[in-house]
Amino acid sequence: MLMHPTRALVAIALAAAPLAAQSIEQRVKAVGDGSVQLRYAAHAGVCGDGRSYISPGRNSYIGEFHGSLNGSDWRANCAPGPVRVVLSVRGGEVDNVRAYVGPDRDQRSDVTDLGTVPSRAASDYLLSLARTALGRVGEKAILPAILADSAAPWPALFAIARDSASRPRATRDAAYFWLGRAAAAKVNGGDIFTSDGDDDDDQTDVAGSAVFALSQLHHREGIEPLLEVARSNKNPKVRSKALFWLGQSHDPRALTLFSEILDR
Amino acid sequence: MRHPTAYCVLRASAAMTILAVRLAAQSVESRILSAPDGVVRLTYATHAGVCGDAKNTVAMGHVLYIYPSMESYGRWSGVQCVPGPARIELTMSGHQLSAARTRVGGSWGAASSGDVVTDLGTVPANEAAQAMLALAGRAELPRTARETMLAAAIADSATVAPGFLRLARDGDRPRDTRRRAVFWYGVTGGPAAVPNLAAMAKAGDADRSLREAAVSALAQMPDGAGVTTLIEIANGADDVSLRGKAAFWLGQADDPRARKALHTMIEADATPEKVKSEAIFALSQGDPTSDDVAFLESSYKRFTSETLKDRVFFSLSQTHDDKAMRWLLSVGADERETVKARNQALFWAGQSGVPLADLARTYDATTEPKVKDHLIFVLSQRSESAAVDKLMAIARTDANREMRKKALFWLGQKDDPRVTKMLTDLISR
Numbered sequence: 001m002l003m004h005p006t007r008a009l010v011a012i013a014l015a016a017a018p019l020a021a022q023s024i025e026q027r028v029k030a031v032g033d034g035s036v037q038l039r040y041a042a043h044a045g046v047c048g049d050g051r052s053y054i055s056p057g058r059n060s061y062i063g064e065f066h067g068s069l070n071g072s073d074w075r076a077n078c079a080p081g082p083v084r085v086v087l088s089v090r091g092g093e094v095d096n097v098r099a100y101v102g103p104d105r106d107q108r109s110d111v112t113d114l115g116t117v118p119s120r121a122a123s124d125y126l127l128s129l130a131r132t133a134l135g136r137v138g139e140k141a142i143l144p145a146i147l148a149d150s151a152a153p154w155p156a157l158f159a160i161a162r163d164s165a166s167r168p169r170a171t172r173d174a175a176y177f178w179l180g181r182a183a184a185a186k187v188n189g190g191d192i193f194t195s196d197g198d199d200d201d202d203q204t205d206v207a208g209s210a211v212f213a214l215s216q217l218h219h220r221e222g223i224e225p226l227l228e229v230a231r232s233n234k235n236p237k238v239r240s241k242a243l244f245w246l247g248q249s250h251d252p253r254a255l256t257l258f259s260e261i262l263d264r
Numbered sequence: 265m266r267h268p269t270a271y272c273v274l275r276a277s278a279a280m281t282i283l284a285v286r287l288a289a290q291s292v293e294s295r296i297l298s299a300p301d302g303v304v305r306l307t308y309a310t311h312a313g314v315c316g317d318a319k320n321t322v323a324m325g326h327v328l329y330i331y332p333s334m335e336s337y338g339r340w341s342g343v344q345c346v347p348g349p350a351r352i353e354l355t356m357s358g359h360q361l362s363a364a365r366t367r368v369g370g371s372w373g374a375a376s377s378g379d380v381v382t383d384l385g386t387v388p389a390n391e392a393a394q395a396m397l398a399l400a401g402r403a404e405l406p407r408t409a410r411e412t413m414l415a416a417a418i419a420d421s422a423t424v425a426p427g428f429l430r431l432a433r434d435g436d437r438p439r440d441t442r443r444r445a446v447f448w449y450g451v452t453g454g455p456a457a458v459p460n461l462a463a464m465a466k467a468g469d470a471d472r473s474l475r476e477a478a479v480s481a482l483a484q485m486p487d488g489a490g491v492t493t494l495i496e497i498a499n500g501a502d503d504v505s506l507r508g509k510a511a512f513w514l515g516q517a518d519d520p521r522a523r524k525a526l527h528t529m530i531e532a533d534a535t536p537e538k539v540k541s542e543a544i545f546a547l548s549q550g551d552p553t554s555d556d557v558a559f560l561e562s563s564y565k566r567f568t569s570e571t572l573k574d575r576v577f578f579s580l581s582q583t584h585d586d587k588a589m590r591w592l593l594s595v596g597a598d599e600r601e602t603v604k605a606r607n608q609a610l611f612w613a614g615q616s617g618v619p620l621a622d623l624a625r626t627y628d629a630t631t632e633p634k635v636k637d638h639l640i641f642v643l644s645q646r647s648e649s650a651a652v653d654k655l656m657a658i659a660r661t662d663a664n665r666e667m668r669k670k671a672l673f674w675l676g677q678k679d680d681p682r683v684t685k686m687l688t689d690l691i692s693r
Contacts, residue, residue: 214684
């Protein structure tokens with residue numbers, strides 16, 4: 001007996017519903033052992049070579065690039081595209097995270113491909129990994145979480161940065177770093193992925209070096225002055241530089257200031 | 265009839281005498297080797313020129329040894345060192361030596377709880393020295409051999425050189441033991457040791473470290489007995505590296521013949537660069553004369569090799585001679601010199617403690633940015649507060665933005681409370 005077309009459609013829809021309702025976490029866990037891949041939309045301006053480096057924005061890149069940075073090679077090979085995350089899973093637990101942007105150069109048949117997922121859901125999932133995973137997984141999950149379009153990572157990053165009891169130092173360092181960049185971008189009117197150019201005026205440039213020098217002083221003597229500069233210096237670029245270096249300080253006073261700025 | 269009590273006393277007395285005769289007949293070595301497991305202690309006279317601090321320091325002439333691993337050859341000062349007897353402590357296990365300590369002066373303290381101590385008391389020095397040499401020949405651990413050889417070398421009126429030579433030639437001994445034996449052979453052997461040491465140094469098929477030990481030993485010989493041979497080796501050995509070592513040791517010899525030979529080597533076109541380099545350094549060691557300083561300065565002008573030029577800078581900086589310091593500054597300020605040479609000269613001037621005001625003046629007078637940049641680094645390496653003053657002045661007022669930034673970078677590395685205020689003032693301008 002042939003199935004009625006309407007009933008067939010209903011049956012297919014019912015079968016698909018449980019898959020869509022499953023969270024990324026559940027789908028990753030279901031793999032058990034192996035590699036899982038997911039894709040999601042990247043923040044505007046993000047590009048990569050699909051293999052060894054990602055450029056989150058103008059003047060910055062993360063990873064390895066072999067060639068002249070001053071030339072145009074790396075920019076020419078930097079293709080926009082979705083973020084592709086490959087998770088290595090053992091016994092249902094993620095034990096490695098790799099992120100790529102750009103052409104998919106390493107198409108493998110042994111990878112369970114979850115396809116394209118909503119960027120916000122991907123970011124939330126990766127941040128949950130950063131909050132809970134052991135070893136370097138958490139640290140590695142933070143960058144792709146931030147690269148996701150429409151991501152809202154700051155509350156999770158604050159939680160990670162403050163969690164000295166369970167989060168590894170490197171994971172907290174990464175959280176501090178991006179929070180510092182976010183606060184700096186907000187003060188300076190830029191975005192977190194774009195580094196300052198080399199076009200500062202004389203006073204801003206020298207003040208930037210002085211801000212860096214403060215960040216290097218022994219016994220954390222420079223933290224309070226840096227906080228003061230970040231709060232009240234008249235020059236937003238200088239304030240931004242102070243926030244950037246506070247992001248490298250791993251000092252809880254910096255977190256309080258980041259929170260004030262990002263919550264405004 | 266003899267009185268019974270008197271008879272018994274006589275017999276007892278005779279037995280004690282026999283025991284004492286037997287003990288005396290036993291060599292120190294056999295008494296050590298027959299001791300039960302534990303610690304054996306012995307004391308004996310040391311010769312003139314030996315001193316110690318009763319704990320870790322033992323010195324003999326120009327040789328200074330601080331237990332467990334510091335050795336120095338040459339002039340030394342600032343060390344508590346008084347003459348006294350040798351006190352040797354040997355750890356025995358199964359009639360084998362497992363560890364040794366050599367001290368000079370002081371007295372024995374209580375043994376560690378549980379240690380069985382066999383104290384041989386004061387023994388004849390020569391006999392003790394022979395025992396120490398024999399033990400050095402059996403020691404498996406180089407450290408143990410080193411302590412027993414030191415113990416032998418400091419013994420008063422002992423004939424130890426033949427024993428050291430035997431050890432040096434014994435291919436079954438560990439290399440370190442042989443090297444130490446070569447060294448002590450040079451120190452204790454007198455002029456008669458020169459031919460043997462020369463043969464060891466020149467033996468092309470011998471272990472390199474033993475050849476180098478022989479070269480070093482020639483330099484340690486009293487009254488400059490080894491200097492002529494050292495000069496021969498520095499000038500003509502088959503191995504350039506060994507020639508360099510010989511040149512180095514000539515600088516330690518404190519002998520006018522050695523210094524003259526070093527001048528000749530540095531001047532001669534035929535001298536390999538490696539040997540020249542060692543000779544330049546050697547000339548700066550010990551007590552270089554003003555002639556040596558002037559000679560090195562004039563040599564610099566003749567050199568085309570950057571390596572040798574650098575070596576002159578470094579060597580002159582080691583002399584801490586005022587004239588040498590001024591010369592280094594003058595090269596640093598000389599616009600006819602290459603930037604590299606100027607920077608090297610200034611670096612070594614800064615490292616050797618040239619007055620800070622001179623470095624600051626050189627900075628102000630210099631127009632070449634690469635030299636100014638380097639001078640900021642040189643200033644940053646100084647610990648005086650005046651260095652921070654100058655760096656802060658550069659950071660505040662230098663006409664060149666890059667110099668200001670460079671000074672700020674190095675100020676951030678300083679641990680000086682004035683820096684924090686200066687930085688905040690500069691930022692809030």
